[in-house]
Amino acid sequence: EPEVTQTPSHQVTQMGQEVILRCVPISNHLYFYWYRQILGQKVEFLVSFYNNEISEKSEIFDDQFSVERPDGSNFTLKIRSTKLEDSAMYFCASSEIRTSGGVNEQFFGPGTRLTVL
């Protein structure tokens, strides 16, 4: 069964460094998302991406964050200058586009645990 994959599973970085989190969505999916979960907190939406542009973003997704689909398979989240408060689990998700209405299930990856020291 197709799955969303994410690399690395755990990333440790120093404050102020740039990190890139990688995701490979399910191959026929066209909508991509990033969510994050700070330890003990809710899973929060960061950004959605469709047709090579940001579809929607939350207030968390400020200028320090960017997303990209550099090729036909990867979807990346870049944090330009990491802060201590960026330490969290980052989840990628993807969904297909359904033209007949209804809701499209979001399929989640296993997450990348980011630790900022």
Add this chain to the structure above:
Amino acid sequence: AQTVTQSQPEMSVQEAETVTLSCTYDTSESNYYLFWYKQPPSRQMILVIRQEAYKQQNATENRFSVNFQKAAKSFSLKISDSQLGDTAMYFCAFMKHEGGNTPLVFGKGTRLSVIA
């Protein structure tokens, strides 16, 4: 803005017993979707069950069923005949009904342990 509240951080249940996980939400939307996701230890979140707000009938998927009370904005998950493989974190989530690809709004989760 929508909010989702799961008031039970942890629960446990004996194998083969029934357990109910609570979820309440707040929204001014009239049409929306509600979901329960399961996240087993070190595994990805998978969809357990979904409910469309305009449907009065409660959704059921095998041993999983929901009690959807729209007026009370309540959406609880009942797991019957609990199995060891049901041990996981369970997240309740809300989605606005706009095109089918809007962001999910999650609760904080309930950690369920099924005890042999």
